[in-house]
Amino acid sequence: MIDESADDSAGPRMWRTVAAEPGAVLLDGFHALKHALRFDADVRCVVTTDRAALVALAGVLADDVAEAVAALATEIPEAAMRRITPKIHPTGVAALAIRPAARAVEQVLTGSPRTSPIVVLDNPRNLGNVGAVIRLAAGFGATGVVTTGTIDPWHQNVVRGSAGLHFATAVERLDPAGLPGGPLYVLDAEGEDIRSVVIPDDALMVFGSERHGVSAELRSRATALVAIPMKPQVSSFNLATSVGMGLFHWMTHSPSQRAGDDSRAGTLR
Secondary structure, three states: OHHHHHHHHHHHHHHHHOOOOOOOEEOOHHHHHHHHHOOEEEEEEEOOOOHHHHHHHHHHOOOOOOOOOOHHEEEEHHHHHHHHHHOOOOOOOOEEOOOOOOHHHHHHHHHHOOOOOOEEEEEOOOHHHHHHHHHHHHHHHOOOEOOOOOOOOOOOHHHHHHHHOHOOOOOEEOHHHHOOOEEEEEEEEEEEEHHHHOOOOOOOEEEEEEEEEEHHHHHHHOOOOEEEEOOOOOOOEEEOHHHHHHHHHHHHHHHHHHOOOOHHOOOOO
């Protein structure tokens, strides 16, 4: 029998309060929480089925945020946790953070000079793919990820796919007409081989979905069309794979990035 009184304890009450706030974002599992804390997210509530185990895990995997995890974590019964998240993460933790204000994200995306590209996903269809792209963008130090179309890039399934790395880069949904300024490098099968192209730091790197590609509107505005070479008769790469290859190409050919190679190597888990 499920204990209904579990929902009246302090942890679930705090969860309901924060969840009702505008911009509340679910962080599902320890790695999402870890990344959110590392990148100064406004984490308001952390609940776990085993506080001692969570604090120990933080000490082993992320001692840089272990103190913050211990201060925020509240232990609640498993029954209450199942009401918060139908499938409890294997690490037994869930958290709520508040997404950055739109104005703050806009300032990052439109700031000048821009020292790394913005990834533009033109009308993406798969939430998990969008999350994976955001994770890649954070790892490569991209300025941000912008989506067009109907998908909310802050949907909880996207945040799950990014492992909480939304807070390490700027993430927003915009209309094509409202994209930040900068040269548009559109990934397209008919474009020039990317190996012969240097992508500037202030570029917008535009990727379409596997099925539909980039819209005619953005394609017509392209500064350059570039293609990732692939074996004949292979129809396409996965979206996240294409973004990863594109960002790696930018990083390895950008003079500013080569100059900072030593500072990019990291050991945090």
